[in-house]
Structures are given as C-alpha cells and as structure tokens.
Amino acid sequence: MSETKILLSERDIPRQWYNIAADLDTPLKPPLHPGTKQPVGPDDLAPLFPMALIEQEVSTQRWIDIPEEIIDIYRLWRPTPLYRARRLEQALDTPAKIYYKYEGVSPAGSHKPNTAVVQAYYNKQEGVKRLATETGAGQWGSALSLACKLFGLECTVYMVKISYQQKPYRRSLMQVWGAEVIPSPSPRTQAGRAILEQDPDSPGSLGIAISEAVEDAASRDDTKYSLGSVLNHVLLHQTIIGLEAKKQLELAGDYPDVVIGAHGGGSNFAGLAFPFLADKAAGKEVRAVAVEPTASPSLTRGHAAYDFGDTAGMTPLLYMYTLGHQFVPPGIHAGGLRYHGAAPLVAHLYEQGVIEAKAVPQRAVFEAAVQFARTEGLLPAPESAHAVRAAIDEALLAKEEGKERTILFGLSGHGHFDLAAYDAYLAGELEDFELPQEAIDAALAHLPKAD
C-alpha cells in the first residue's frame, strides 16, 4: 500500500498568503457606513483593528508575505497532513479518489488558530496590549486565547452566557490559555447592561456578545477587536490551508476535480478553496463547493444584499449572501456554522457563478461523520462533517456514473469536544431542520433598506 498521509516539512510552509481579491473579474463591493451609506475608510476601522490588518482587508495585491514570526508559530502545528482516504474509498466502493486536509492537529483542534495568531501578531506589533472578542461555543475564543498567550497579549472573550453555563469545557480551555472569559450579556458594557435591565436572565446571543466585544475595544485605547471569520483578512490568512494542500497534491501527482469545504462565515471554505480558484482564474477546470447546514442556508436560500455583520446592527454594512442579520438559526450542533451571512468574498464568487453551494441536513451530516470515523478513524467536528457528507455524496455519484474523479475536502477540526452531539445522534435524538419559506422571508424582511 502506498502512503496514507502526504506530509510537508516546516521548510515547505508557504511564505505568502494568497489574496483572491487580485483575481476577481469585477471588484468587491465595499463595506458601507450604515448611516451615510458611503464606503468606510481605514479611519473608520482604526479604533477596532490595527493598520496592518486594515491594509490587508482592502489589498488587491495577489501575494502577501507571511512574517517570519508567524511562520515560527505556525511550526507548532503546520504543515498539517493531507490524507488519502483509502479506507473510506474502499468502504464506498467508489472509483473516486478522496483526499482530506486535516486541521485538527492544531492545539485548539481546529483551523481557527491560523488567523488568530496572525491577528495577535499584528496587534502586538502596533503596541496593542489587549484583544476583545466574542465566542459562541468557544472555538474562536479558544484560538484567540492561545494566540494572545503566545504573543503576550491580554485577551477578553465575551462568551454567550448559555454556552458559558452549559459548555464549560471550552471556557476552561480559554482560561488555561490565560484569557478572561465573561458571560455575555455582562454588566461590563453599556450594551450588556441594557440587555440585563430588560432581562436579567438573558441567555445571551452571538449578536449581543459581538456588541459587547466591539464596545469594549472601541472604548479602550489599549484594546482592539478581533473577528474569527467573514472579513477579507481572515479569509486571506486561512489560505495557508489550500496552499499547503496544493503542494501536497502535487507531491501525490494529483489535482482535484472538486474542492469541498464546510461553510459558516466562510473562512474555512475560503482557506481551502481560494488557492485552487487561482488556477480556475487561470483557465484550469476545478469546482469548489461550499457546504452549509439546511438550518442556516445563507448561500442556498439567502439574498445577495448589504447587511450588518452582527445581529445587533453595529458593524458596517457588508455585501453578503444573507438570511437577514436578525435570523436566528435553529440549534444545530455545528455551532460554528450558525451564522446569518456568507463572507463578502465568498458571496461575490457565488454571485458570479465561480463557486457552488449545497445545503445538507443534520442527520445526514452525522451519518457521514460516523461512517468516516469508522473507516478513517478520526472523529470529525460537526462543522467539518458537512464537508464529509458532501465528499461522500460526490464519491457515490462517481460510483453511480462509473467515472473516476479526485475529491479534496477540508476536515477543519476534530470532534473530541463534540461528543454530546454524537451521543444525541446515536440516541436518535437529532432533528433535521428544513426551514419553511415563511421563516426565511420573515428574516429577510429585516434587511437594511438600500438608499
């Protein structure tokens, strides 16, 4: 049997991120100030982000150098392995070749540290002492906690209160890495106090937590804000995944017909797929499929429109595929995919017909995850399992059609934090959520009015 894992050495860690903004046929629609509806400039963003990240956010330079200090941190878990899923292929009896890029080897167990360490680095460079962010179940918050600790920054994470209470383990992980974790809504901010006055027992929401983190950062000179997905610079940093995967497939003498990634805010999908889309821009045939939950179908059932990035309506307006910023997805276990919109870059490519999207229901996702775990061994995070489902479906289609094809998907994290979800699946207690059109329409009615 030939090799199962295609490994790179640390010398092969890419030295530049790939910026897809350089290869767009039409320019990205800029973020707008919600009051004036005019494009926001660097000065509008400066209270929240360091200038280096703002520059990356608007850059159209194709390749952006990765600082040596970041490479040295990436060495702690990168390059990550690319696997050939031979045992899964055999179980499916498919003529397709299946590869997966595994990001679960990072200390946080997911792809999130790829951008967290970069954001911490640039903030440190510009003299920032402290970062504030929000987290739902805790994946992003734990990644940023780690990143801040590695660069000697303080970190405050506003964690949705219901998760803080019900999912204490990710909170503990953040605390092990030295972060201050505040259940949100909190008395710490005006936004939090306003909610608590109305409802002292509020369970919180990601939207409220964002409001608190943004207010915290905006109101303190030593503090800036950090976001784990959606923004251009976040997607940029994650391209390290796809750039490595390209090198690894080259070593294997292969190239994907289709690249598949789970899609929430967009950074995981973009990180894997964008470097391949560079080839597509150069004329090569490659499909890219973003896989989202039927419970939160921003690409497949949302509208292309300007909308707020957060539930509370505090951010600039971003041109996204969106279900409306007040859309609250049902409580699926893939918490990282419960977001109302798609990153502007992903939305742009989808609107242009460059990429595909597909929504999959929860039980089919866990069915695929269990099949994967029983053949390949590794236990997928529920988010990542969306890509597993779509990859298996592609492989089964190849079998039906009797055609070879090469499938690459992203296994963005391990599921060792998510066994309660597997337990519920095995007990037959998981629900599928096919949203009625009225629910979608009701949420879309809250889109901000265009002027």
Next chain:
Amino acid sequence: MSETKILLSERDIPRQWYNIAADLDTPLKPPLHPGTKQPVGPDDLAPLFPMALIEQEVSTQRWIDIPEEIIDIYRLWRPTPLYRARRLEQALDTPAKIYYKYEGVSPAGSHKPNTAVVQAYYNKQEGVKRLATETGAGQWGSALSLACKLFGLECTVYMVKISYQQKPYRRSLMQVWGAEVIPSPSPRTQAGRAILEQDPDSPGSLGIAISEAVEDAASRDDTKYSLGSVLNHVLLHQTIIGLEAKKQLELAGDYPDVVIGAHGGGSNFAGLAFPFLADKAAGKEVRAVAVEPTASPSLTRGHAAYDFGDTAGMTPLLYMYTLGHQFVPPGIHAGGLRYHGAAPLVAHLYEQGVIEAKAVPQRAVFEAAVQFARTEGLLPAPESAHAVRAAIDEALLAKEEGKERTILFGLSGHGHFDLAAYDAYLAGELEDFELPQEAIDAALAHLPKAD
C-alpha cells in the same frame, strides 16, 4: 529559527518492535497460577488470548516483526511528531534541551491505539469474532473500539458504572466506533450479578469490570480478552514510540541524557524508554525516569512481590511493584495512572536499578501542564502531564547546576477530554494526595502469601 517538529515519513515507520526481554541480565520471574503457584503456560492463557500474543508474551527474541497490515493501520497516525520544546525552554531559561514525543495525534487522542490495533489484528488472524475488555474513564476502551472496527471485530467494553454515568463522552466515542458499552457491574456476568445482589447501586470499579470482561471472554468460544497495559506484549507494541523517537533524535543530531514517561500500568513509559535502554544495555549512558502520582505510588512506595493484576484476584500472579491488589487510589484526575501495580518488565528493571522512579503530587502536575500549554500550545492529558512536571523539574535542575542536558519526555495524549480537571485546578479545587504510611501498609497486608 530551526525546525520545531522532527518528522518522519511513513517509509520510516519501524518494521520491528523491540523486546527488552532479550536484554535482561536476569530473566523475568514468570507469572504463577494462584492455586498451584506454578508458572502458567500457554495453555492456561489460551482461553483469553490468541496464540500469537501469548508467544510474544514469553518471547526473548530481541526484534519482533510488525505485520504489514499493522503498518498500514499505523499509517493513519504514525510516525507521530517529535517536538523540540523551544518556547518552553525559553520560558524556563534553562540550558537544557527539551524534546517531547507526541502521541495525541492518534484518532483516540492517546498512545493506546498502538497496541489496540495489534491485539485486534492477531485476534482477527486466529478467527476470533469478538473482543471483551474493561475500561475506567474510557481511554483504553475507546482505543480498542476503534481497533476492532478497523479489523471488523465486535467489541464489548465493560465500563465502570460511575464513569459510564458521569463521563458519557468517552462512552459516546466508543459507540461511534461501533462498540457495545456495558455499565459494570452488569447482570450480564456471574461476577456482575454477585456484586449487584449485594449492592444494586454499586458504582463499580476497574477490578469488577476486569472480572466481567474476563468471564465474558472465557465463557464464549468466539470471544477473547484484551488488556491495555501491564503485560509484556502490550509494552512490546508500545516500543514503536521510542523506536521512532530514536530515529528522530538521530535526525536532530541529538541523544537524550534522560528519558521521562508517565507511569500507570507501565506501557506508556516502557514504550518510550525501552528502546533507549537497549543502548544502556550496550554500555551507553542514559537515565530513564518513570513518573507516577503520589496518589498511586506503586514504584516509589510499593513492594516487589507476586500479586494479582486485578482487584478481584482472578488473574495469574504477576511479579510487580505493587501496593496490593486491593489498594484503591484516591480519585485523582489522571485516571489512567490509578493502578495498584507496575508492569512486570518495569518492576524488574526498577528492582535491578536500571531505571528510576519519581512520584509527583496532583497540583504540581497541573501547574506544569498549564505552563506547558501556555508556551507550547498543546494541552496535555493529566496522565501525560506527570511527565511534563518531571521534565520541567529536570530542566530547572539543569539551570540551577548551570549544566546542559538533553531531556526527552513522552506527551502520551491531549487533554481535550479532560477540561473538567483543568477547570477544577484553575478553581483551586484540586487536592494533593500524600498517602499516610498506614494506608500503604494496610493495602500491602492483602498481598497474596508466598508459598
């Protein structure tokens, strides 16, 4: 900065395990039948183990070939990385070089699958359809569940009832990998029924669970028993860890002055240290330190004596360092180290003065684990953190003495399943356990009488 991880390719996976029995100055004392006090032979063990494992158990051949089918499974996570802990070294400001071998990349998150897949393989080869085993918190049970699934065997795990109820996540992991998990004591076996008659609410114990698994295996022709530590063949399989580490250190142009491993039953420590002890047998200077909890100090405070391997007294008598088979360790969070005895091979080497042992208290272990996580990123399992503590102490001693030295320790698993323990530590709720001499003496009073 030079490389952080020293990686091997799959071509470098060792093709033979190292059997330290070939290099002992005096032969190992054989296991005895508890009734006759005569050495047990292969026929006595045949109802429980396949002949290939029994042969390995008594073999004195130095190198034992690893079947190609096992290599192909090892490819799913092996070779594992060897890290140079540069960031930890800097934080400690030590002249010592610290390396660690990381086994947390396996699908189960620990070193346990290294032997589980071998045991499943040989059983499958000899026509066995089903394996029975016991598990406490679930590390061994999950590894064997995975192994059985990969080789198409059924797997029944008797899980200590209190863990089954309080730690459902490892149970879920076993079920994802297709195992049947039975809370023990159960009505399934005579041993279980006897306990339940006396105490229907019994929380169970590892000893009871062993009794149930052994009875299950002995009473069914299609079923054998599997053990996750202590026995010679288990330690043999784990030498894959140290054999890889030797190759990796050779690539780094280095050799350890001291090799450190956490010690419960002995397989993790042995797996890392024995291949280096082969060099010591050939005249090279290298220290090997087994690190155990002060709450379960079989090497540092136990007696060298024949004792049962299990609490219930059903196994052959093994010559171990032991606290007495009825010793019940306090409830430390490193559940995998809560065992009353040391593996016969480890005990023999300790009695001969070939290896050292050290006991460390729980809070100091977690203090080291947090320091490690905050510098190196990875979160150690509480068991592995015992080795982290001892490695840090060695590095601090090097600093005090102003002497260079090269330290290698085993990071046998990640702590993503163990955040409740970290939470308790950070909340200041962890206890240290220094056992009073009377407690040790009372436990030792139950050693079987020599004839």
